[in-house]
Structure formats: C-alpha cells, structure tokens
Amino acid sequence: xxxxxxxxxxxxxxxxxxxxxxxxxxxxxxxxxxxxxxxxxxxxxxxxxxxxxxxxxxxxxxxxxxxxxxxxxxxxxxxxxxxxxxxxxxxxxxxxxxxxxxxxxxxxxxxxxxxxxxxxxxxxxxxxxxxxxxxxxxxxxxxxxxxxxxxxxxxxxxxxx
Amino acid sequence: xxxxxxxxxxxxxxxxxxxxxxxxxxxxxxxxxxxxxxxxxxxxxxxxxxxxxxxxxxxxxxxxxxxxxxxxxxxxxxxxxxxxxxxxxxxxxxxxxxxxxxxxxxxxxxxxxxxxxxxxxxxxxxxxxxxxxxxxxxxxxxxxxxxxxxxxxxxxxxxxx
Numbered sequence: 001x002x003x004x005x006x007x008x009x010x011x012x013x014x015x016x017x018x019x020x021x022x023x024x025x026x027x028x029x030x031x032x033x034x035x036x037x038x039x040x041x042x043x044x045x046x047x048x049x050x051x052x053x054x055x056x057x058x059x060x061x062x063x064x065x066x067x068x069x070x071x072x073x074x075x076x077x078x079x080x081x082x083x084x085x086x087x088x089x090x091x092x093x094x095x096x097x098x099x100x101x102x103x104x105x106x107x108x109x110x111x112x113x114x115x116x117x118x119x120x121x122x123x124x125x126x127x128x129x130x131x132x133x134x135x136x137x138x139x140x141x142x143x144x145x146x147x148x149x150x151x152x153x154x155x156x157x158x159x160x161x
Numbered sequence: 162x163x164x165x166x167x168x169x170x171x172x173x174x175x176x177x178x179x180x181x182x183x184x185x186x187x188x189x190x191x192x193x194x195x196x197x198x199x200x201x202x203x204x205x206x207x208x209x210x211x212x213x214x215x216x217x218x219x220x221x222x223x224x225x226x227x228x229x230x231x232x233x234x235x236x237x238x239x240x241x242x243x244x245x246x247x248x249x250x251x252x253x254x255x256x257x258x259x260x261x262x263x264x265x266x267x268x269x270x271x272x273x274x275x276x277x278x279x280x281x282x283x284x285x286x287x288x289x290x291x292x293x294x295x296x297x298x299x300x301x302x303x304x305x306x307x308x309x310x311x312x313x314x315x316x317x318x319x320x321x322x
Binding site for chain 1: 192195196197198199200201211212219220221222224225226228229232233240241242243244245246247248249250251252305
C-alpha cells in the first residue's frame with residue numbers, strides 16, 4: 001500500500017478494500033452547510049419532511065470522504081491521484097448519520113498514451129459500501145499515471161529505467 | 162430564480178448562469194487537507210515540484226463549490242436537488258488560487274417516469290468556467306423532479322393539481 005505504482009503495475013482485477021469511515025451528523029451538517037445547503041443536508045428536524053425523511057449526506061460529501069479513503073488507503077500512482085474524469089457516478093442509496101462506509105477500488109484496465117508513451121491512463125471502479133454491505137456510491141474514474149519505462153515493447157521494471 | 166420548478170417546467174435549452182465564486186488558497190488547502198490530502202492540494206511550496214507546478218484545487222472541491230452555486234443561484238426543483246447520478250465529469254483545466262468560477266446550467270431534456278407519472282427526471286449540463294472564459298469542469302447530471310400533474314396527456318399547470 002505504501003509503494004508508488006507506475007503504469008505497468010496496474011492490472012485488471014486488482015482490488016483494494018479500505019478501512020471504514022464514519023459519517024457523523026456533525027460532519028454531514030458541516031459539509032452541507034458549506035457546499036450543499038438544502039434542508040435534508042443541514043437540518044435534522046426540517047429533513048424529516050423532505051423526500052429523504054431525515055438527514056442525509058450530500059453526495060459530494062460522500063464522494064469527498066471516499067477520496068480521503070482512497071488517498072490514505074488506496075493504490076498510490078507515482079504522480080499522485082491526477083483524476084482526468086469520472087463516469088457513471090451513481091448514488092444508489094442515501095447515506096445517513098452514523099453510517100460507516102468503506103471503499104473498494106478495482107483496476108478495470110490501463111492504456112499507454114500513444115503520443116506520450118512515458119505515461120498513460122488507468123481506469124478504476126470505485127464502490128462505497130455501508131455497514132450493511134449496501135452500495136451507496138459507484139463510479140468509474142480515469143487517472144493519469146506515469147510509466148516506469150517508455151519502451152512499449154519491454155515489460156516495465158525498475159531495472160529498465 | 163426563486164420559484165420552485167416542476168417536471169413540466171423544464172425544457173431543453175433553458176440556461177442559468179450564476180455569479181462567480183473565488184477559489185482562495187486558504188479554502189483550497191482547507192478542503193484538500195480534510196478530503197484530498199496530496200501535496201498539490203495542501204502545500205503551496207511542495208506543490209511546485211508536482212505535475213501541476215503549483216497549488217491546485219481538488220476536483221471535488223471544485224465540484225462542491227459548483228454545487229453551492231447551483232443551490233444558491235440555479236434552478237430550484239420542487240423536491241430539492243435530488244441527484245441520481247453524474248456522467249462524463251471532466252476536469253479540462255486546473256483550478257488555481259484566486260480563480261473566479263461561475264457555473265452555467267443548461268437543461269438537456271426531461272422524462273416522465275413510466276411507472277410513477279407523478280415524477281420524472283431531468284438531465285442537465287453543468288459547466289464551470291473561470292475568469293478567462295475557460296472551462297475547468299464539465300458534467301451531465303440527472304435529477305429527480307416531481308411533476309405538477311400526473312396526467313400525462315395534460316399540460317402541467319398549478320390549476321390542474
């Protein structure tokens with residue numbers, strides 16, 4: 001987990017499962033008040049009369065919390081987590097105060113840049129799962145990763161650089 | 162801007178342009194330290210030696226800041242901004258301290274739920290634009306919206322409910 005990873009190190013099927021983080025009411029309200037001030041994110045009482053029937057975390061709070069788990073416990077690309085984009089981000093279930101979420105990261109594939117063979121992109125699946133094993137957030141993300149070797153015909157390895 | 166909107170009120174081509182928000186170095190570092198602790202988001206000095214050559218906002222900070230602009234200045238669906246998902250989220254350009262970003266929201270389309278005609282979904286385009294007119298974030302989002310009338314053959318209107 002602590003080793004830097006290069007383009008050649010990512011292979012489909014690799015999986016990382018992080019420890020859980022607790023989504024507290026205080027954090028949900030703090031994030032909601034700052035970035036997503038709607039009653040169902042900021043006011044436990046007013047939230048009862050909304051479509052959610054109670055306080056729920058902003059989807060962006062959940063996403064940001066999963067980013068923190070990724071940085072602390074996920075794979076460590078050599079140039080950092082340089083995200084180019086996210087696709088099919090879904091929130092299949094609400095996140096409520098006290099929920100404990102962990103993140104499952106899986107490598108879907110990697111591709112060397114045709115124009116810049118010293119780097120490439122990897123595609124990862126992200127799944128945030130609550131204490132009951134239910135998915136609360138799913139997404140695919142594309143991340144820029146430097147290659148260990150720019151020689152496309154050689155398998156990568158520290159001895160080749 | 163202050164009126165609640167129902168499914169029938171959304172039409173392709175509608176556009177909302179918000180005021181700008183300033184991405185300060187203090188806010189970038191605060192968000193980065195909490196949710197995305199990587200040198201290029203947390204340490205202006207260490208950031209110089211990274212792929213970005215200086216401090217940049219976490220993409221999730223930019224997204225959250227755009228959510229705030231949406232809540233304060235964008236269209237107001239009757240049930241709140243209940244996001245079902247986001248697609249093709251891209252970060253075409255880095256956001257740096259002092260950047261002033263505004264959000265452009267456009268209605269792409271709407272669809273009544275076949276099973277629950279009292280509601281439906283709308284598809285919106287989101288574009289975050291900096292002070293130089295450059296896009297820094299683009300995405301499509303799908304939002305759940307209640308219908309004013311569940312009668313699919315009738316045009317919606319307050320007098321019909």
